[in-house]
Amino acid sequence: MSGLTHLDAGGAARMVDISAKPATRREAVAEGVIHVGAEALEAIRSATVKKGDVLATARIAGIMAAKRTADLIPLCHPLPVDAVAVDLAIEYGLIRATATVATTHGTGVEMEALTAVSAALLTVYDMAKALDRTMRIDGIRLLKKSGGRSGDFTAK
Numbered sequence: 085m086s087g088l089t090h091l092d093a094g095g096a097a098r099m100v101d102i103s104a105k106p107a108t109r110r111e112a113v114a115e116g117v118i119h120v121g122a123e124a125l126e127a128i129r130s131a132t133v134k135k136g137d138v139l140a141t142a143r144i145a146g147i148m149a150a151k152r153t154a155d156l157i158p159l160c161h162p163l164p165v166d167a168v169a170v171d172l173a174i175e176y177g178l179i180r181a182t183a184t185v186a187t188t189h190g191t192g193v194e195m196e197a198l199t200a201v202s203a204a205l206l207t208v209y210d211m212a213k214a215l216d217r218t219m220r221i222d223g224i225r226l227l228k229k230s231g232g233r234s235g236d237f238t239a240k
Contacts, residue, residue: 090159099159105190110231112185114197116224117178118205124216128208129174135211139172142181142207146170149203150185150196160195163187168196170204181205182227192232198224 092098120128128138135141147168154162167186172179183200185193205221212219228238 102190107189108231109188110192112194112197112229113227114201115182116201117180118208119178119220121216124212138211142204143170145207146200146204150200153196153199161191163189
């Protein structure tokens with residue numbers, strides 16, 4: 085095949101062999117937002133949503149998702165996650181989720197950070213959908229990563 089890392093010589097999907105890569109400290113930060121109507125946003129802010137504390141539940145969901153990323157993304161390596169932080173900030177008309185994930189391993193944690201943000205925002209939607217079915221998840225992206233052979237990255 086044409087040198088694609090997730091395909092073998094016959095074109096079949098495979099997990100990349102990282103066994104020769106050194107274990108180094110790697111960190112990734114991702115973010116995303118969910119646009120929320122004023123009524124639902126106030127209920128989330130005041131913790132009066134009938135399903136419970138939306139932000140606390142979303143934070144836990146994000147942490148759990150980071151630890152289970154390899155179960156969700158087919159060719160992703162299962163990693164020993166050393167740290168996960170999920171922050172949720174209420175801003176005008178939206179909630180911003182930011183996830184920071186770290187490991188000491190032979191591959192990076194970008195997918196873990198992106199998965200954490202996705203799960204946190206989906207949890208906000210699930211818990212508040214009775215108040216606002218028009219919520220929109222948007223802008224999920226990698227903000228920065230450090231460590232590894234490809235070096236550091238910071239989004240512009």
